[in-house]
Amino acid sequence: MTDASVPPAVSIRNVSKSFGKGIYTVPVLDDVSLNIDRREFFTLLGPSGCGKTTLLRLIAGFETANAGTIAIEGQDVTAAPPFHRPVNTVFQSYALFPHLTVEQNVAFALVEQGLAREAIRTRVGEALEMVRMGAFARRRPAELSGGQQQRVALARALAPRPRVLLLDEPLSALDLKLRKEMQLELKQLQAEAGITFLFVTHDQEEALTLSDRVAVMQAGKILQMGPPREIYERPTHRFVADFIGDINLLEGEALPGGGVRLGPGAVVPLTCATPGKVTIAIRPERARLATVGEGTLDATVIHSAYLGTAMLHKLGLPDGSTFLLRQSESSGPPPETGSRVGLTLPGEAIRVLLQ
Amino acid sequence: MMHNPTLRRASLLTPAIAVILLLIGVPLCLMGWISLLGKGTSSGVDWASLPSVANYVRLVWEEDFDGTMILNSSYLVIFLRSVVLAAVTTIFSLLLGLPVALWMAGLSRTGRDAMLLLITIPFWTNLLVRNYAWLIILREDGWVAKSVNAISPFGPVQLLYNDTAVAIGLTYSFLPFMILPLYTVFEKFDWRLLEAAYDLGATRKRALRRVLLPIATPGIMAGSLLVFIPCLGAFVTPALLGGGKTLMLGNIIQMQFGASRNWPFGASLSVILLAAMLIVMTAMALLRNRRTA
């Protein structure tokens, strides 16, 4: 967090939201709190139905929270209608006005702001240049491709210069190639415009490449929040570890004297707060091969795949589970399929997870 | 056999063109021709008479006893009344139809289907029967008249046999033609567009005006045409609910072809009616073109 005297771009305090009444109540958000810094690219990441859109709609003002407060740049907007909030949304469906041309779409908010005709024209031109859609100003949304519509939606939301831009899976309707392109553009645009972005996606790769910080959500709760590297390297929850990237999850038992036992004779030097059953996680690239008997565990090579710069080995563990190991080319010759190998799990690479 | 695509298309279109010419073109031409002829003694048309515009002159001018032409406004009044009643009916239908169509579009699938059925059910009965029903509802000893008179500050009011009765009857008869096109527009309308408008700073009212209204305009225009045009030529409703006192164009046309046996004059009135409709439709089309241009 930066300077404490500057209120964060978005501040959400203990927000809960449920739909329906009585026995039909569906809890969707459960006591969510988060702060988004100014000019930050913040991403909400989570599986379908975890409440990402609902949280965005609460910030935009389309839904009202059952509890908690929402402030934008220090101003409480919990009860403000959408048209009084300094945020704009890029909708998943784009929601471009079909009866208006591209430039009229982009001008929509500026007209509501009561700007003069000349000022509107300049601002619309700037916004369209920003997304490189100047040549399409006179077209209607129906005459544009998906990627072009997406750009217009972006320009329309940026034109009124909101304090915060909310983006609800804006890239999910695009094909992979265009998606990659737009990811880069989005990041560039954010830097140029100097606006806080709150981005929603269920694509973990997208979240990691774009964001300054990521919040991982599950079933209406934020499980972990932090920079992409931290989320990737130090997941706190089993759900987070499993959701992001490839990871090996091993069941073990924390011993009262310290250390976690993974099997007969296999103890990793870790200290846990409470003894008992634990799940530990280790990324495929953080485990190392060793000579049989000298690693933490012994394993059998089931299958190996060549990845160009590395080999990915699928190993069988004594308890019957499988283990993924990524071996970089520089670390010696790859073992033969079917051979016995040792497996070293460095203590600093292991994470003990919450359920 | 026919490899030439132009020929092929022409041959495929022939039946349709023939039907249009035979069933629409020929009768229209016939009507136009008859409107220029004189009145016959027994058959309604004097086929041997020389064509003239006398029937059209008669609409506005009348021959006095001494042969001078004086202005006769009675047909003009009827024409104006028809236009005003059709316009009033269109406005009433719009005011009633808009909320109904909006409400229907928000219903569940089964709710919508049920409403569509309810709206079309009246068409299963004859227009005459439906107008008789209004005759019973509005008549002097009916409960509607009684309850209106009980609270009326102006003393007893006559509900039947006046312009109001005709407007009520027409609105009732043609309301579905307004609701259906409006419903079609609202059903397809993406309500998220209103959220987008709020998001961009538009208040509820502004969002309706800038987003919903322009998108609904084609439906409003279609519904208005579908109500206005047939209203202009209506004759059952004014005959029954107007009680012969509130005449519309349809009534006098029917009279000329019926009791008066003056087909040429009836035909000239029909041509005028047709021209009025064409003018309205052209104006609407021009308006629409300007909007989309």
Ligand SMILES: Nc1ncnc2c1ncn2[C@@H]1O[C@H](COP(=O)(O)OP(=O)(O)OP(=O)(O)O)[C@@H](O)[C@H]1O
């Ligand atoms: N208006 C509503 N009424 C009732 N339930 C709702 C409503 N809106 C959302 N929900 C429920 O709230 C939950 C969260 O919905 P939300 O749209 O926020 O999910 P999401 O994380 O955006 O998912 P996705 O990635 O699929 O878009 C879902 O279970 C959904 O069914």
Ligand SMILES: [Mg+2]
């Ligand atoms: Mg969503």
